[in-house]
Amino acid sequence: EPEVTQTPSHQVTQMGQEVILRCVPISNHLYFYWYRQILGQKVEFLVSFYNNEISEKSEIFDDQFSVERPDGSNFTLKIRSTKLEDSAMYFCASSEGDRLGQYFGPGTRLTVT
Amino acid sequence: GESVGLHLPTLSVQEGDNSIINCAYSNSASDYFIWYKQESGKGPQFIIDIRSNMDKRQGQRVTVLLNKTVKHLSLQIAATQPGDSAVYFCAFNSGGSNYKLTFGKGTLLTVNP
Numbered sequence: 001e002p003e004v005t006q007t008p009s010h011q012v013t014q015m016g017q018e019v020i021l022r023c024v025p026i027s028n029h030l031y032f033y034w035y036r037q038i039l040g041q042k043v044e045f046l047v048s049f050y051n052n053e054i055s056e057k058s059e060i061f062d063d064q065f066s067v068e069r070p071d072g073s074n075f076t077l078k079i080r081s082t083k084l085e086d087s088a089m090y091f092c093a094s095s096e097g098d099r100l101g102q103y104f105g106p107g108t109r110l111t112v113t
Numbered sequence: 114g115e116s117v118g119l120h121l122p123t124l125s126v127q128e129g130d131n132s133i134i135n136c137a138y139s140n141s142a143s144d145y146f147i148w149y150k151q152e153s154g155k156g157p158q159f160i161i162d163i164r165s166n167m168d169k170r171q172g173q174r175v176t177v178l179l180n181k182t183v184k185h186l187s188l189q190i191a192a193t194q195p196g197d198s199a200v201y202f203c204a205f206n207s208g209g210s211n212y213k214l215t216f217g218k219g220t221l222l223t224v225n226p
Contacts, residue, residue, distance in 0.1 A: 004156075031212060042219065043157060043202065048212035056212050091156050099145040099164060099206070102214060104156040 002026045004105035006092050012111045013082055021077045021108045023092030032075045033093040033102060034067065036060070043091065049075065082112045121200065123221045132190040132224075136203030136217045139184060143205040147214065148177060148188045152199045157216075160188070160201075190222075198224045 005024045013019050025032050034046040047057040049067055066078045075094075079086055089109050093102040126132050138146075144165035149157035161172045163179050163186075170177050176189040186203050200221050204214040 033212070033214075035214075043204075043216040045213045045215065050212075058213070098212070099162075101147065101159055101162050102204075103159055104149075107156045 002028075004092055004094055004103055006090075006105040006108050008108060009106065010109045010111070012113065015084055015112055016081050019079050019082055019110065021079075021090050021092075021110070023075045023077075023105055024073050025075055025092065025094030026103060027073070029094035029096050029103075031055075031095045031097065031102075032067075032069070033095075034077045035091045035093060035104075036088040037091065037107075038088045046077075079110075082110075084112050086110060087112045121219050121221045123223065125223045125225060126193050128193060128195060128224055128226050130193055132188075132193045132197070132222060134188045134190075134201045134220045134222065136186040136188075137184060138186065138203070138205050138215075138217070140205070140207055141181075141184065143184075143207060145206045146177070146179060146186050147204045148175070148186075149202045149204060149216075150197075150199045151202060151219070157202060157204075193222075193224050195224045195226050198222055 007022045011019055032049045035043050037043045045058050047061045047067055048055045064080045068076050089107040091107045092105045095102045147162040148160040150160050151157045161175050161177050163170045163177045168179055174191045178187045200219045202219045203217040
């Protein structure tokens, strides 16, 4: 069964450093998403991406965040200057289309020290 | 010391019993709903979805019921097994947004053998 994959599984970085989290969505999916989950809290929407542009973003997704689909398979989330409060699990998801189910990857645990 | 994070509702059942997990939403414009299962350290796993033009949908051992009048969603798991032990989240889209999912608080299901 096709699945979303994410790398790395765990990333440790120092405050102020840039990080790039990588995702390979399910191959026939057209919509891509990033969510995050701070330890012990709910999953929160960050951004959705379709047709090579952001279709929606939350208030969390400020100028420090960016997304890119650099090729036909990868989808990345970049945090330019990490803060302690960026420490969380970051989940990538993808879907075939609107209201067709969002399928999540295993997540990247980001720890900012 | 002070505790932080979610205090999850919990449901404890015996193996073989049926489980019912509930979720409330507030936006009457929400028209697409998903139930996810999340095991410790893993990403949310898609279980079943339902659109607002339906009241009930069945999958393998699971049934989702939607009551739009009271904005309530439930997940029924038949013949619950120890492997069903996890946190269960409902998620729903928002009025004016087709992509962003808002996650509910989650319910911790524990299945006792």
